[in-house]
Amino acid sequence: MPTSAYRLADPLSPYLALTRHFALVMQMARRNVAGRYRGSFAGLFWSFFSPLLMLVIYTFVFGVIFKSRWNEQTTNHFQYAMVLFAGLNISTFFSECAQRATTLIVEHSNFVKRVVFPLETLTWSTIGSGLFHLFVSTIVLLAVLPFVMGYVPWTVIFFPIVVVCFLPFVAASVWLLASLGVYVRDLSQVVGIVTMALMFLAPILYPRTLIPVPYRALLYFNPLTIIAEASQNVLVFGRPPVWSHLAFYALASWLVAWLAFAWFEQTRKGFADVV
């Protein structure tokens, strides 16, 4: 195993890691999801209950107390909470995966030292369990939308496409952070701050139009911006995503995943020495 089990020059290699070990990835992802609630009284019920509770709190705080409005045109105070939730789900999905990534390898030191394990698949199983929570939150949002807005937009069907464009970027972050996290143990502290910054610096809590024009373009350096906006568009506003943005994002995201995967495969040789 001195060299990678993949042909790294192949731009599809990151996805081979998924397809080759699909059963294993699914089992691990299931284990991640179930593991979080294992032994708790209400079990999987929490994965539905906690996003629902959050949504209710947002609605109350921002709709009733702050009477926030997403923009001038809307009169519906509760819409703000819906838009916030749609964007926040994306950011939560990302920060959950990124935060887990920093300790991913160290926590599974057994898999590094004691059994022969395709470590690269840990990324996909982390994403898998993150996707489960994103899926549940989205279902909760779609269930509440009719009561608040009176409809569920048809553009919901585009949501999976938006997520698929996002995944390579998340995978790239996980591979990169997982690898670096082995060597630089302070990483998890840094990642907590960075993911929070990314959330605040994306149009999630506020619309892009609120930002002064000179700074507005900077927003697009935030990798969450395009996806969060697309998510708000298709889930709440009933607008299709901006296809050109999304296409560009998909391309960039896939490129980064390729590089990060190659980095991971190159640096994994040293894991056993320091884990």
Next chain:
Amino acid sequence: MSSDDFSIRVEGLSKRYEIYAHPADRLKQMILPRVQRAVRRPAHAWFSEFWALRDVSFEVRKGETVGIVGRNGSGKSTLLQMICGTLNPTLGKISVNGRIAALLELGAGFNPEFTGRENIRLSGLLYGLSEQELDARHDAILDFAEIGGFIDQPVKTYSSGMYVRLAFAVAINVSPDVLVVDEALSVGDEAFQRKCFARIDQIRASGATVLFVSHATGTVTSLCNRALLLDRGELLTEGSPKYVVSRYQKILYSPADKYQSIRERIKSAKETDAFLVEEKGPLRAMAAGIAGADEPDVLEEPAADDRIATKLVADKAAGNGCGKEAGGSFFEKGLVPKSTFRYDSHGALILDPHVETPGGRRVNILEAQREYVYAYRVRFDRTARDVRCGMLIKAVTGLELAGCITSWHGQSLRRVEAGSEVEVRFRFPCLFASGAYFLNAGVQGCVAGEDIYLDRWIDGAMFKVLHQPGRLATTTMDLGIKPEIRVATGVTVR
């Protein structure tokens, strides 16, 4: 032998552990030396190094069971980990033919929060089984593990025995081509251990290769047909388990000041060819070796003054009716152990361990059911106190069958002056099945206030027991078990 006949091939394998003070140094080591070379500066090393394994080469053929012995820290686990692929070799090459299942750290892939059933699934996938294969083997694994209703409980509630049984059951039911076992068999009760060994035998019989690491040298000698001795990362010697284990023990008990010289001696010595005939099992190899020397070189005539022996046999004949005229046993010069191994002497020397008839006629081809004497002399170079002598009879596999000491500590020869010689005789009935047996000799005593082995021989003498027609006892020992069979009800024709 064709080139793809091997199962594991290790060539010039070395492992350097790079010890990093900080994990970040590992990352620097990966990147900075390349940069430094690029700007033509000398590359800096960010680690201190430790060579766990140096230039180890060997080959394991398909279907062989090979044991690896060595002291703690000799590199056994490193070697196994590299063979299994969890560690990268620094230098050298490993080729493994076929699916490899490792019992390195049993249950390492288990999650304590999950039920036994879920963990079976997970570790099965880790071993590379497909979902269908897993479904097919699920019942066999459950049967083997004997966990019963606990299988649906989280494994954190398991006793350590149950935990390991389950892990073992999974590992051993994946039908590996190569099975790597590291100290794993010391778990479970005897019945379970027996079952594990039976299963390993089964795996072996199906043509799989087994690589086995253990400190239990008895297990190595009885299970393996070849062994390797690792010490300080070097392959010191290889050969028959008996040969290798005796060298291992020598290393293990060597005093610090003699360690180097002992090590060099073992390294330079080669096992005699007779011991390398292992493929048909050591017993048969031994028997073949003896049968090969068709005409015994020396066949001593029964000594004329062998009256005591005759009388003894006569007594026995009167007692149990199995005695014959003496003289069936004889001496064959070529029949000497090739595995003789002497520990360093500490003030006394064991001389001439041998077997004789009670009358004093030297023999080494014995008849079953007669009495013989195992005798040796001990010459004392230093005055010793509390002298006790001992013996041990072992089977070809190294299995210890019976032993005896002249007395317990405190009731022994009080004081033996330097220069004196002591004669020790152990009279024993030959209750063994046909085959070869080996004898140890040892003298313990107190020299300079320290109670130690004054001298010790492993396989100092050997004897062979002739086949006895009509013997009803099976396996090694004949304890005079009396069989009885009758028709309880109904009719039978004899």
